[in-house]
Amino acid sequence: MLVVFGASGDLTARKLMPAVERLARRRLLPTAFSLVGVARTAWTDDDFQTHALAAVKDAGPGWPSVVKTFSYVAGDYAEGDTFERLRTVLEDIDRAHGTGGNRVFYMATVPNVFASVAGALGAHGLARRTDETPGSFVRLVIEKPFGHDLPSADQLDRDLHAVFDESQLYRIDHYLGKETVQNVLALRFANAIFEPNWNRNYVDHVQITVAESVGVGHRGGFYESAGALRDIVQNHVMQVLALTAMESPATIDAHGIRDEKVKVLRSIATMRPDEVAGNVVRGQYDRGWVEGAEEVGYRDEEGIAAESRTDTYVAARLEIDNWRWAGVPFFLRTGKRLPKRVTEVALGFRAVPHLPFPEGMAKGLGPNALVLRIQPDEGITLRFGAKVPGQAFRVRTVNMDFSYGAAFVEESPEAYERLLLDAMTGDPTLFIRDDEVDQAWRIWDPVLEAWGEADAPLARYEAGTWGPAEADALLAQDGRSWRNP
């Protein structure tokens, strides 16, 4: 039984309903599957079902019959009556469908009610711990943000752990549901040719880019209190970094992978306040042209303060202090209103120790690179030097491409589809554990603290460019430059 809090909200309509529909269409839902929506909006079951039908465009013919079983509980999360009525509905469904008390609670709500809803589930007997319910399960799926800094994340964990065991908590970072992110593990640990080169002996530096062409849209109010670092870097970027940099797990399961991710995050030193300015660039976009349209600057967006100092762009240089990566900088960047939407990991390799070609023969030769394209145009590119056909011996950089679309006929599941099914089947491998969240906040808390100072620098960049000049300088000081993906 899937119980969605925030059932009348945007996330439910845009992501959860399409994911449930695809799972139903692929016959991956259990026959006794039921969905109960909970929200403040004064809807009936019929209203909710109509909303669910409308939320999925191009739905399969079976969707109306699936939606017909959906129930809805309208009520305030602060009132005990809401949860009493919810319990009655759930018990009725258990009796009717034989769902045996198995529940997945999904928090598609604003984050400030996570703790109170979890507490209410406990208070009203809806959140049994694992050892109290042999043979059945209760799980809680939580959307990011998991706190807004380390102390608030710790407090949220304490509140949740008062009701649920850690093994019952499924913290979603939808990036982990992407096939191409999971493919980082396959590429690294299923192949003999990459892993021997995946270290400081061969890798010069790593660049991780999460670029968006959109602005803040109607999320201005949320974004003002979050910013790019909290919205993207602390979670998505750090997860991608961890998968890229971690050691080989003993087994590809929840413990194996998450233990290794935590180990690599622990290897990233906590920045001192005086190190922040030299390693992290905070930027905010001004007016400019993106995708053929003139866009306003961030401070002119709806719901944004005229003197806002919120980060819409972050570029950072991190070092991983372990045997594998010592001395290899990891450059991270994310931003809104960049020229294109793209997410990628690029490993730049060291130059050969000796280039036996005269300068003129190799002038078109760039450094070797392995680029993992996460979205769009999912795939992998290996850049290497090759001889240009002809009498002369000239060497130029060429690409060898692997394309997901070309290699596999199977349609990839959407991230939410994959993660929702994992939560229902009890596989937490692609969900984030509490210690991962803590480590990520531990790394970025000093930066947030430094940015809280009144004189902390805020670089400007024109919308439609790849970010502020200060971000270029961050790499240029070591003789490197950003890729233009």
Place this chain on the structure above:
Amino acid sequence: MAQPVTTLGLWSEETTTVGQVLGALEALRRPEPMPATRTSVMTLVIIARQRGSALRAQEAIHELGGHHPARVLTFWLDPDATEGAPGLAAQVRLLGGETDGKELWFEDIELDVHGAATGYLHSLIEPLTLSDLPVVAWFVDSVPSADDPLLLAADVLLVDTRQLSDDCFPSLASLIDRRPVVDLSWVRLQPWRELLAGLFEGPDFRPFVHHVKRVGVAGRFGPRSLLGGWVADRLDLPDGSVHLTQAAPVSIRLQCEDPSGGTATFEVARLAGGRMVHARADVVGGPTSEAVLQLPEATPAWGLPDALSRLERDPVFESALRRASP
């Protein structure tokens, strides 16, 4: 051999966005049986001010078939369209081709841009480029200024000086400091240059290379200027020794006189209507030498495969261009 391309899918919209164009590309690829994406080796951006120029360039690309498969973006910049609200109309075609038995898929995106957006084409190009592949901007009937933001989105500029106006050289010379420039006319002149250089091979002819007194180059503005600039630069000839005249097709004639009074002429010319280039060296009172070279068929794609294989700086071309610039 490359076979002509065929259209596998088509989508068009009078008022659209880049996001919709990318969505349309994905939707067109999805039903195709297997290699649905990256068989392209570059993103080729055609920028035209005349509809006819744009169509000729597209025809040339399609003639290449599966050789140099590219995502092709065509911008037709209607000068009357710079007024009014920004707008974008698009037509997307998924194309199939075959090279040596291997199937290739690539895309052709035609964009009509209106209003102020015509001044910010780079913002449309960047999201439509393929990652990690060179972006070639082909200016088919104009030369951008050195501060054109379009240059930010391009790795290499492709032009054809045969199609450009007589005042294009200073602009081109200023561009080569910012991006590599590849000129189709220069590529097509390679037989003339090779034949002319070959005429000076051998002890009877080589001494004359240091005693060129007069050079006459006939042809259209771009080719004759480049050929004249090349000879003047390579032989370090004084200003005023190269005489350019309007004619077609291209020919070059060098008149030489050594200190002992020996004279010789070296000439490379294509006869009108033919595809043979004839080269002849004639030492007065001495030996003669001749060579002939067959040119490829004069199709719209003449020179294009070679040009697209040279996506890097060419110092010889750049020197010839600088020397040819007033």
